[in-house]
Amino acid sequence: MRLLYSGKTKDVYEDGPYLIFHFKDTVLGRKGKEDSGGNEVVGEKTGKGSVVLKQTEFFFKLLEENGIKTHFVERIDERKARFLKAERIPLEVIYRELAYGSFLRRYRGWVRQFHPLGIVEFTLKDDFLDDPLIAEDAVVALGIASGEDIEKMKETTRKVAKILREFFSLKGLQLVDFKLEFGRLDGELLIIDELSGDTMRVAKDERFLTREELLEVIG
Known part of the structure; x- marks a missing residue:
């Protein structure tokens, strides 16, 4: 795998026709306070990356079941998942x-x-x-x-x-x-x-x- 991008909340790797996301425990916010709409890293919460991945898997599958296409393929482990490269x-x-x-x-x-x-x-x-x-x-x-x-x-x-x-x-x-x-x-x-x-x-x-x-x- 080749690291493509190291972001604030996830690292993205290239794996053939797929992308591998590694979800981090970093928390975003603004002016030092946690805010889901913020763009700055304001801290970390242990297990946060795993929680976000579980939710992403659930909601993307919910959308797929209702006819909405996503690039989600499968969860690999608690922090990593495979996605189609778009x-x-x-x-x-x-x-x-x-x-x-x-x-x-x-x-x-x-x-x-x-x-x-x-x-x-x-x-x-x-x-x-x-x-x-x-x-x-x-x-x-x-x-x-x-x-x-x-x-x-x-x-x-x-x-x-x-x-x-x-x-x-x-x-x-x-x-x-x-x-x-x-x-x-x-x-x-x-x-x-x-x-x-x-x-x-x-x-x-x-x-x-x-x-x-x-x-x-x-x-």
Whole structure:
């Protein structure tokens, strides 16, 4: 295996037609505090990488069972998993069921916490620029993705939202928001990277579930 990338939360290795992700115990946040929407490493939690991988395996399999294609192949051990090698699109696609986090900071005074939204946003995946919000027309103009790609990503993201909303609703929980990444494989778009407590917020009575509590929910 050849190390392709050592990131803040995972190391990525090339293994023939596959990628091997090694999930780290690092925790992200902003201004020294843990925040799933943050881009800086603020500490470590023993076992966190294993928790995130178990959640990613569960949610990617849930999506596959409902007709949403992902690049997940199999879990290798507690910290490593095999994925199909896809061409990453440098965007984060954010679904906001309710207003929270950066949306509140961006539009403070215009929206209250947990206001219903049901919207899809795009940010440019660039840590140096702190993942800025990007207009759909700019995505096309910069050659990042086509207009057709954008519509497909939005459509798929809304399908994922419906799947997650129904799953959590049956357990008395409220989906707040989540983010996805997409890649291309053989000309087809599919969901890549991860889907876990690091990339979604779920609440009960307006209190967010911890990663560990989310793990208990999925069994």
